[in-house]
Amino acid sequence: MQLKWLEWAKQIQSISQAGLAYSKDIYxxxxxxxxxxxxVEIMSQYTGVEGEQVRALFASETGYATPKVDVRGVVFEGDKLLLVRERLDGAWALPGGWADVGLSPKEVAAKEVKEEAGLEVRPVRLLGVLDKKFHDHPPAAWHVYKMFILCEVTGGQLQAGMETLQARYFGEDELPPLSTERNTLKQIQLLFKARHVQHEAWLD
Known part of the structure; x- marks a missing residue:
């Protein structure tokens, strides 16, 4: 679902950001x-969003441009997977969100599961890292890597959080409408398989 104008806009923004970070010549x-x-003009023209808003969200960072990191906690109860219903779109997703500066991936996963589903978890291992551009997500302004971390429940109570409406476990054959901005059906299906594959991966 990648759009050429979107890819061009992101590449131009990345080049300009790096140039502004390292260039000394005023010209x-x-x-x-x-x-x-x-x-900014390309993004505004094709999205209909006012230019200053685009600049604030899309073209205000400094330094060398790098991908954003989205961390998702993967929690199973038997053969069922934990999903949360998002307030923003009413659809379902793995608990998670943007990686926080100062926290390791496993700390982010545990924090997000607690905040969005009410459960205390212990991150166990990394199930996979995916590049969002190779999956059927809606177009986005950023290049995103998605990390999926398997977690075990250690406490807490299943409940919704400030950003979620519900938290429930679902079997692979009973999945609800998914928030494709956050995760796709193919990714969920991969996670049902990946949890049975034993491998080691560093999380710190």
């Missing part, structure tokens, strides 16, 4: 500013 800096303005 080069001016050219990179023009490139950043062009990326």
């Amino acid at each position: 080069d800096i001016e050219r990179f500013e023009m490139l950043r303005d062009l990326s």
